[in-house]
Amino acid sequence: METLDRVLVTLEGGIAGDYRGGMKGKPYRRQVTLIERGDWTAALAEIDxxxxxxxxxxxxxxxGLDLPQTRGVRLRIGDDVVLEITRETDPCERMDTLAPGLERALLPDWRGGACAMVIQGGTIAVGDAIRIET
Structure with a gap:
C-alpha cells in the first residue's frame, strides 16, 4: 500500500494503480473502498x-463526514468524482494478523468501511471536499 496526495479515478479502473478497481465485470461494485478516520480510531482504541x-x-x-450506511447513496469528492455506495466492506481475518481482535472491532456499524462503484471519474486530492449528493 502507498499513500498518495492526488489520484485519478476512472469508471473502468476505479483508483488508478489499484488492480481491484477494474475486476469482476462491468460495473464492478467494489471499485473503491472507503473508511472513516473516526471508525478506524475507535476500533484501534477498543483493542489498544x-x-x-x-x-x-x-x-x-x-x-469529517459520517459515511452513509445505505446502498445507493452517492458521494461527490472534489468537483468531479461521484461514487455510489454499494455495500459494507467486511473486515477479514487479515485484520487479526495486524492486531488480535481487530476484525471484531471493525464489525459494528460499518466500521470496516464501505464499498463503492465509480459513477463519474476525475481526479481527487487530499483535502478535497466530500459530500452526500441529493
Whole structure:
C-alpha cells in the first residue's frame, strides 16, 4: 500500500494503480473502498493498538463526514468524482494478523468501511471536499 496526495479515478479502473478497481465485470461494485478516520480510531482504541490506516487496505480515508450506511447513496469528492455506495466492506481475518481482535472491532456499524462503484471519474486530492449528493 502507498499513500498518495492526488489520484485519478476512472469508471473502468476505479483508483488508478489499484488492480481491484477494474475486476469482476462491468460495473464492478467494489471499485473503491472507503473508511472513516473516526471508525478506524475507535476500533484501534477498543483493542489498544496503533496501526496506520492504510494497513486496512482501504482506498480512501474519509475525515469529517459520517459515511452513509445505505446502498445507493452517492458521494461527490472534489468537483468531479461521484461514487455510489454499494455495500459494507467486511473486515477479514487479515485484520487479526495486524492486531488480535481487530476484525471484531471493525464489525459494528460499518466500521470496516464501505464499498463503492465509480459513477463519474476525475481526479481527487487530499483535502478535497466530500459530500452526500441529493
Amino acid at each position: 493498538a496503533d496501526i496506520p490506516w492504510q494497513e486496512r487496505r482501504a482506498n480512501l480515508l474519509i475525515d
